[in-house]
Amino acid sequence: MAAPIIYRDIETPNIRSLAVYREKGGYKALEKALNDMSPAAVVEEVKKAKLVGRGGAGFPTGLKWELVSKDPATPRYIIANAEEGEPGTFKDRPILEQIPHRLIEGMAIAAYAVGAEEGVIVCRGEFMEPARILREAVAEAEEAGLLGERIMGKDFTFRVWVYRTAGAYICGEETSLLEALEGKPGMPRIRPPFPVNSGLWSKPTALNNVETFSNVPNIILEGADSYSSLGTEKNAGTKGYCIAGHVNKPGVYELPFGITLRDLIDNHAGGILDGRQLKCVFPGGASSSCLTPDNLDVVLDFPSVAAAGSMLGSAALMVVAEPTCMVEVSLRLARFFRHESCGKCIPCREGTCQTVRLLDGIQRGTGRKGDIDEILDLASVVRQSAFCGLGQACINPVVSCIKHFRQEFEEHLEGRAACCRKEEG
Ligand SMILES: Cc1cc2nc3c(=O)[nH]c(=O)nc-3n(C[C@H](O)[C@H](O)[C@H](O)COP(=O)(O)O)c2cc1C
Numbered sequence: 466m467a468a469p470i471i472y473r474d475i476e477t478p479n480i481r482s483l484a485v486y487r488e489k490g491g492y493k494a495l496e497k498a499l500n501d502m503s504p505a506a507v508v509e510e511v512k513k514a515k516l517v518g519r520g521g522a523g524f525p526t527g528l529k530w531e532l533v534s535k536d537p538a539t540p541r542y543i544i545a546n547a548e549e550g551e552p553g554t555f556k557d558r559p560i561l562e563q564i565p566h567r568l569i570e571g572m573a574i575a576a577y578a579v580g581a582e583e584g585v586i587v588c589r590g591e592f593m594e595p596a597r598i599l600r601e602a603v604a605e606a607e608e609a610g611l612l613g614e615r616i617m618g619k620d621f622t623f624r625v626w627v628y629r630t631a632g633a634y635i636c637g638e639e640t641s642l643l644e645a646l647e648g649k650p651g652m653p654r655i656r657p658p659f660p661v662n663s664g665l666w667s668k669p670t671a672l673n674n675v676e677t678f679s680n681v682p683n684i685i686l687e688g689a690d691s692y693s694s695l696g697t698e699k700n701a702g703t704k705g706y707c708i709a710g711h712v713n714k715p716g717v718y719e720l721p722f723g724i725t726l727r728d729l730i731d732n733h734a735g736g737i738l739d740g741r742q743l744k745c746v747f748p749g750g751a752s753s754s755c756l757t758p759d760n761l762d763v764v765l766d767f768p769s770v771a772a773a774g775s776m777l778g779s780a781a782l783m784v785v786a787e788p789t790c791m792v793e794v795s796l797r798l799a800r801f802f803r804h805e806s807c808g809k810c811i812p813c814r815e816g817t818c819q820t821v822r823l824l825d826g827i828q829r830g831t832g833r834k835g836d837i838d839e840i841l842d843l844a845s846v847v848r849q850s851a852f853c854g855l856g857q858a859c860i861n862p863v864v865s866c867i868k869h870f871r872q873e874f875e876e877h878l879e880g881r882a883a884c885c886r887k888e889e890g
């Protein structure tokens with residue numbers, strides 16, 4: 466299936482340039498919005514399209530924009546979250562590098578809808594090349610009168626900046642991103658207030674993921690009904706599914722919400738590597754609970770994956786085949802979160818360290834009886850008391866691995882596992 470929305474025309478040579486993007490109909494949606502629609506009508510169309518955020522939480526985008534547009538405070542801001550920090554997520558980068566004008570056009574339409582005059586694309590620290598490409602695209606759009614003052618001759622001004630944060634996973638969390646953008650350490654703010662009312666410089670801010678904005682030109686140009694003809698009742702449109710790990714064809718696939726996990730693995734990602742047995746899948750990246758082969762027929766949209774006991778998140782599917790050791794997988798994920806915990810609150814700062822310590826002992830076969838249950842107790846405390854989403858979710862993968870593969874943890878603990886290492890250090 467050709468990419469219908471977010472990656473549409475991405476194969477076209479030099480679609481990165483403004484000229485080729487415009488030849489393919491680029492900026493026609495912005496033109497339509499400015500000429501034929503009021504800002505409120507744009508918000509209504511996005512609401513009608515049932516667009517939900519692609520950054521992880523699946524929050525309705527039209528509602529977010531409505532909240533921003535109705536806040537009397539000014540100035541208002543548009544922020545594109547281009548952090549893409551979840552391990553296994555690589556769906557935004559193709560947009561940033563190959564079709565950056567789709568993002569810029571989506572942001573400009575959002576700015577018109579909420580009454581913002583400034584926008585920032587916030588990239589992760591490591592995204593040096595995407596940031597360079599984006600700056601070039603912004604300059605091209607300014608030169609052509611598609612950004613700046615009196616865009617397309619209308620009483621509409623919108624400018625875009627590109628900013629790189631320091632390169633920490635937590636900077637993808639929206640309030641940490643705002644802190645970083647304001648020049649402070651990237652650590653979460655207390656919520657509420659939410660960014661819709663108190664975002665950048667405490668002003669109303671529509672902060673969305675790159676993929677979310679990239680859906681908007683299609684919604685405006687082709688209409689909400691056409692857009693929502695793809696997808697499911699609750700989640701319309703398509704999703705950039707990233708699939709990695711033990712599959713024959715890892716990559717990013719733009720497919721409608723509503724396909725099954727089985728369909729994605731078998732028919733798009735080429736099935737499990739080397740004909741091995743599927744062991745489990747983390748459907749929403751490193752912070753999601755794993756699903757087992759019993760869940761292969763789960764429909765991929767936010768509510769269905771949640772009902773199956775996990776989360777779709779940024780749709781970074783990490784596929785694990787037999788005979789992978791799940792204690793090793795848990796330990797690696799736990800080490801990632803120990804490293805990325807920002808340290809602001811004790812439950813996460815200490816909890817991630819203690820989880821690694823306990824798992825390390827289990828893996829080496831040097832742990833104590835009761836360590837597995839101690840991890841589960843610790844997890845419930847961290848989940849309930851951590852300050853932000855990182856701490857609340859980081860324990861999910863470990864808990865789910867224990868739930869589904871407890872026997873492997875016990876074998877390790879008792880020194881019976883074949884892959885158990887006894888060495889010190
Ligand atoms: C620890 C953590 C990391 C996050 N990282 C990202 C990220 O890299 N990119 C992203 O778009 N959203 C990320 N989010 C979600 C954002 O906080 C926010 O919900 C999202 O950018 C809103 O955009 P959307 O409504 O379009 O999804 C993260 C959330 C948490 C808790």
Ligand code: SF4
Pocket residue numbers: 635653805806807808809810811813814851852853854855856857
């Ligand atoms: S939960 Fe973790 S990442 Fe979030 S504020 Fe606390 S220490 Fe920082």
